[in-house]
Amino acid sequence: MYRTIIIGAGITGLSIARWLTRYRGLQVIVIDKEPDVGWGVTKANTSIIHPCHEEHPDKHPLRSKLCLEGHNLWYKWVKELEIPAKWPGEIIVATNDEELKGLHKYIDYAYRIGVPGVRLIDRGEMLRLEPWINPDAIGGLYAPTAGTINPMMAAIAIAENIVDNGGKLLLGTRVEDIVVRDGKVVAVETSKGGIEADIVVNAAGLYADKISRMAGIDDYSIHPRRGQYLLFSDRVDVKPNKILHTAPTPKTKGVYAITTVDGNLLIGPTAEDLPEEAREENTTTHQGLDFIYEMASRILRKLPPRNKVVKTFAGLRPEPSTGTFIIRFHEKPWGFVEAAGIRSPGLTAAPAIGKHVSKLIIERLENIEPRKDWRSKRQAIPRPAYMAPRERDKLIRENPDYGWIICVCRKVSLGEIMEAVKRMKKIGVPEITLDGIKFRTHSMYGDCQGSQCRPHIAYLLWKRLGIQPWRITTKGDGSKYAFTEVKALLRGDRGA
Amino acid sequence: MLSPKSKPSYGVIVVPDRITKKDYDTVVIGGGPAGLAAALKAREKGLETLVVETRDRLGGIPLQCIHPGFGIHYFKEDMTGPEFVYRFIDKLLSTDIDYTVKSYVNMAEYVSPMEKKLEIITPYGTEIVRTKTIIYAAGARERTRYEIGITGPNPAGIMTAGEAQTLMDMYGVMPGKKILIVGSGDVGLIMARRFVLEGAEVVGVVEILPYPSGLIRNVQQCLKDYGIPLLLSHMVISVKQRNGRVSSAVVVKVDENFKPIQGTENEIECDTIVIAAGLKPRTKLLESLGAQIDPRTKGPVVNEYFETTIPGVFAAGNALIINDYVDYAVEQGELAALAATKYVDEKGIRIKKPVKIVLGRNMRLIVPQMLTLTSDALFYGRVARPEDNVWLSFKEIGFKIPQLKVLPSIMIRQKIRLDKLRMLETDTLTVEVIPRD
Amino acid sequence: MTRQVKKIICIVCPRGCEITVELEDGKIKSIKGYSCPLGKQYAEKEVVNPERILMSIVECVGGDLPVVSVKTAKPIPLSRMIEASKALADIAVKAPVEIGDKIFENLLGLGVDVIATRPCHEQRG
Ligand SMILES: Cc1cc2nc3c(=O)[nH]c(=O)nc-3n(C[C@H](O)[C@H](O)[C@H](O)COP(=O)(O)OP(=O)(O)OC[C@H]3O[C@@H](n4cnc5c(N)ncnc54)[C@H](O)[C@@H]3O)c2cc1C
Ligand SMILES: Cc1cc2nc3c(=O)[nH]c(=O)nc-3n(C[C@H](O)[C@H](O)[C@H](O)COP(=O)(O)OP(=O)(O)OC[C@H]3O[C@@H](n4cnc5c(N)ncnc54)[C@H](O)[C@@H]3O)c2cc1C
Numbered sequence A: 001m002y003r004t005i006i007i008g009a010g011i012t013g014l015s016i017a018r019w020l021t022r023y024r025g026l027q028v029i030v031i032d033k034e035p036d037v038g039w040g041v042t043k044a045n046t047s048i049i050h051p052c053h054e055e056h057p058d059k060h061p062l063r064s065k066l067c068l069e070g071h072n073l074w075y076k077w078v079k080e081l082e083i084p085a086k087w088p089g090e091i092i093v094a095t096n097d098e099e100l101k102g103l104h105k106y107i108d109y110a111y112r113i114g115v116p117g118v119r120l121i122d123r124g125e126m127l128r129l130e131p132w133i134n135p136d137a138i139g140g141l142y143a144p145t146a147g148t149i150n151p152m153m154a155a156i157a158i159a160e161n162i163v164d165n166g167g168k169l170l171l172g173t174r175v176e177d178i179v180v181r182d183g184k185v186v187a188v189e190t191s192k193g194g195i196e197a198d199i200v201v202n203a204a205g206l207y208a209d210k211i212s213r214m215a216g217i218d219d220y221s222i223h224p225r226r227g228q229y230l231l232f233s234d235r236v237d238v239k240p241n242k243i244l245h246t247a248p249t250p251k252t253k254g255v256y257a258i259t260t261v262d263g264n265l266l267i268g269p270t271a272e273d274l275p276e277e278a279r280e281e282n283t284t285t286h287q288g289l290d291f292i293y294e295m296a297s298r299i300l301r302k303l304p305p306r307n308k309v310v311k312t313f314a315g316l317r318p319e320p321s322t323g324t325f326i327i328r329f330h331e332k333p334w335g336f337v338e339a340a341g342i343r344s345p346g347l348t349a350a351p352a353i354g355k356h357v358s359k360l361i362i363e364r365l366e367n368i369e370p371r372k373d374w375r376s377k378r379q380a381i382p383r384p385a386y387m388a389p390r391e392r393d394k395l396i397r398e399n400p401d402y403g404w405i406i407c408v409c410r411k412v413s414l415g416e417i418m419e420a421v422k423r424m425k426k427i428g429v430p431e432i433t434l435d436g437i438k439f440r441t442h443s444m445y446g447d448c449q450g451s452q453c454r455p456h457i458a459y460l461l462w463k464r465l466g467i468q469p470w471r472i473t474t475k476g477d478g479s480k481y482a483f484t485e486v487k488a489l490l491r492g493d494r495g496a
Numbered sequence B: 001m002l003s004p005k006s007k008p009s010y011g012v013i014v015v016p017d018r019i020t021k022k023d024y025d026t027v028v029i030g031g032g033p034a035g036l037a038a039a040l041k042a043r044e045k046g047l048e049t050l051v052v053e054t055r056d057r058l059g060g061i062p063l064q065c066i067h068p069g070f071g072i073h074y075f076k077e078d079m080t081g082p083e084f085v086y087r088f089i090d091k092l093l094s095t096d097i098d099y100t101v102k103s104y105v106n107m108a109e110y111v112s113p114m115e116k117k118l119e120i121i122t123p124y125g126t127e128i129v130r131t132k133t134i135i136y137a138a139g140a141r142e143r144t145r146y147e148i149g150i151t152g153p154n155p156a157g158i159m160t161a162g163e164a165q166t167l168m169d170m171y172g173v174m175p176g177k178k179i180l181i182v183g184s185g186d187v188g189l190i191m192a193r194r195f196v197l198e199g200a201e202v203v204g205v206v207e208i209l210p211y212p213s214g215l216i217r218n219v220q221q222c223l224k225d226y227g228i229p230l231l232l233s234h235m236v237i238s239v240k241q242r243n244g245r246v247s248s249a250v251v252v253k254v255d256e257n258f259k260p261i262q263g264t265e266n267e268i269e270c271d272t273i274v275i276a277a278g279l280k281p282r283t284k285l286l287e288s289l290g291a292q293i294d295p296r297t298k299g300p301v302v303n304e305y306f307e308t309t310i311p312g313v314f315a316a317g318n319a320l321i322i323n324d325y326v327d328y329a330v331e332q333g334e335l336a337a338l339a340a341t342k343y344v345d346e347k348g349i350r351i352k353k354p355v356k357i358v359l360g361r362n363m364r365l366i367v368p369q370m371l372t373l374t375s376d377a378l379f380y381g382r383v384a385r386p387e388d389n390v391w392l393s394f395k396e397i398g399f400k401i402p403q404l405k406v407l408p409s410i411m412i413r414q415k416i417r418l419d420k421l422r423m424l425e426t427d428t429l430t431v432e433v434i435p436r437d
Numbered sequence C: 001m002t003r004q005v006k007k008i009i010c011i012v013c014p015r016g017c018e019i020t021v022e023l024e025d026g027k028i029k030s031i032k033g034y035s036c037p038l039g040k041q042y043a044e045k046e047v048v049n050p051e052r053i054l055m056s057i058v059e060c061v062g063g064d065l066p067v068v069s070v071k072t073a074k075p076i077p078l079s080r081m082i083e084a085s086k087a088l089a090d091i092a093v094k095a096p097v098e099i100g101d102k103i104f105e106n107l108l109g110l111g112v113d114v115i116a117t118r119p120c121h122e123q124r125g
């Protein structure tokens, strides 16, 4: 039995783990410092499954290969794992001749990488394909295969599938050191003690360079490149069907406008290089948001007013100093594997990175066989409000909680919330968090951002499970939802 | 799926009651003051009535408003929110009005003028109900930090006033110790006092306007009584965090166009930011029915019967227009019920002459937005800016009422009788505020 | 002889009249600016001994909600509001509670009772 430890429960680490659970003779453990999966870079991105025609086939041969392969694997993965996804295609919108000319090269890239259907379209066809495009635009590039998924739902689904197949998650556990003996990795030291390992995979996103250093590898570094977003209400009329994208310029990669799988208009991101130490600076700024709004207005016929924004947020891209994905199996120290610098299109490439990395590992080990009992399928949490009455009533008869809609913005029932809690416990979250429930059920995720349902959810968790509202956190650590009982401050138990 | 109807004993409403019929004259959506008042009036007038409420109990917002200030107009008594609303709940429980809690109207379909179909999800299954009319009284939701443009990270500890109030006064949970309040409307002022009375520190109330937007008496009894600082012409532009919880707010002074003045940024330490920046009518279901929404009130466009642009679908309370007083919500509920009765009896509401209400000088919003000219009309509106010594004028009919003072925060309520309205020769009626003399 | 002019915002009703009270040696000489008798009464009281109704919550054991809302049956001195709220921190009542039920007697010895403003029914199941 080989013990494989994967550091990082982001989309990269989880995809690697999913591939590895297919084999007999391996014990798979995924470690993350956060109390849940996907809370790093995976949480905040544009969520596009890229067609991959924007990758330079010569400069980034591995990345373009993994991108396309990952893209193709996602079709299967979203079905097996019931991940919300759609495949509307993408248009890069040119607003002047120079931009239009710049688009030609992507046809060449597409041809060489093998991306199907990419072609230039004139203004007339473009506006027919997508009436929400600004009529001032002059033409564009159409890539029909582009899709989008909900990345958090994906991470959660994969995590559940891993556990279902015997893998293990150690969440809320920070890796602090890697122990190397006789030129081989033998263990990782964590905030919760040491764990022996035969293989250690570094999929630590923004912190991958720090993890590599623990194993004595220091030939690259990572700095954050911030991307800010504006997310609009699912009730605004501006709902482009296609994924839209401003033409990339030498300075910026461009801003997207996309209707997410949840039905919200999302615009962004910015591309701001931050200093190396700013790895937690996922904060929005007025400048950043104004810039996005201005850029998006160039490609859209109309933008909803700013007061229809339901959320603003920022993500940080883990930009490697080498400029490219760092994926390698080290002979020195033997057993140390990296999937580092996984910047865009890391979400798209994830299933392929997982396959590639698992192959690097498997081919170096002995007596590893594919499992016959591996389960490819995972079921999503049922959503009664979106079911036919007959199906819904069957569910409600078994469990009346499915008949009480708690979150009115997203129509989420108490049953879904309780099921989410059950599943969180099953994958081994160290604490139930409100964000964990949010990402699994999409309660607290709509127009009111939880102001209407969150206190009731917290109360019901208290009543049903005994978790007091002052013990529950939003996102782990010190992010407590409340402080104490109302009267406790006057009694003087200030501690709380 | 139907069970025999048994009324719970006095006051017990935590157990969902059932929907007993397949057909109703009116279905009231929302069990707050407006909805309860509408249901009682509708039943009194003989309509078969159903109330649908999503929460686990009837009562709406006043259940959690434990301060006095309710019912001064309606009962001529000063009561707390729960005392006020329980008068209606208790009365409703003594009637045979059907109600169902923990129930959500998932879909509404307009079949014909005398038939609307509702799909209601309840803990005892899906109920399909037909009704001649709908009274939509689903209340309002609060604006969030994102809608008022507060940037920065997304830590815990930023919540709306209503969320804080639910935690404290329904569930006995203290959301924070060092509180900054955004918005000096009555809700913000009242919450500031609530926090102080329970031993928390309120570091300030931030208001973008140059004057407090709540009643002066609330400025007195909520802030001045306890020495809470009020920062006028200021706004919160961003927040900072520590360990995932908010640690401070960045506050800046604004000029007369509400633009931040460079160099006036100031960081105020706090562990909780309470957003009391106004309410927005809940209109999701009305929108799904195709009702027209007024961009000013953010509620539905209605005629003097509070009938939306969908025949037989009425609106009342905060779902119609954001009210200062619960009394107005109740009044609208009762009027909507009378209108629904008329609709049922007369198979629709006829239009004598369609009139459009036009907003004139210094008027920011108004309901109704149109008239049929078949009944007296009760107008509720708000001005755009404060003014002293003015006329509230209904221009084309030459009707003027003197006002000593108008303020955006104080709703104007004015009834105009049908005989006056009939004098209208045009198809528009302009409501304006004009200086006296 | 000391003369004093106090400006008071009347809080009796939403109109919020600004009332001016003239005092001479602590005695009221004139009251101006009120629009109704209630306002005058209020001002007379407010200049000597401001009083308010306290509202708060009290723990309710075995209830369908963890707390019941309460208020003082009569106004109490403003200066003792927080102290009074604190006095409610150590008590709990048992469900069922109905509106108007006496929750606490003679708060801080002020001769004022605390009464429930919201029912709290027994928790079922
Ligand atoms: C603004 C933006 C837009 C993007 N848009 C797209 C897009 O549209 N399409 C696309 O394909 N890609 C996109 N990407 C890229 C994609 O999001 C990332 O490539 C992908 O999410 C990276 O996943 P990951 O698992 O490598 O990293 P992460 O999700 O960050 O996972 C790493 C995990 O490691 C954990 N960790 C770190 N240090 C430690 C430690 N010491 N101990 C334990 N755990 C640790 C972290 O907590 C984290 O959960 C975008 C990225 C950004 C930022
Ligand atoms: C902090 C605060 C202080 C206040 N102070 C005062 C005061 O001192 N004096 C005063 O007169 N007024 C006061 N008010 C205003 C008063 O509470 C409101 O005017 C009144 O509650 C409005 O009544 P409503 O019935 O329209 O809405 P609500 O009370 O909001 O009731 C609406 C009901 O509809 C339900 N609902 C929503 N969506 C659906 C759906 N799809 N299906 C079924 N049910 C649904 C909700 O759960 C809710 O129970 C205050 C308000 C607040 C927030």
Ligand code: SF4
Pocket: C010, C011, C012, C013, C014, C015, C016, C017, C033, C034, C035, C036, C037, C038, C039, C040
């Ligand atoms: S004086 Fe009378 S009218 Fe004026 S605020 Fe007081 S109670 Fe109201």
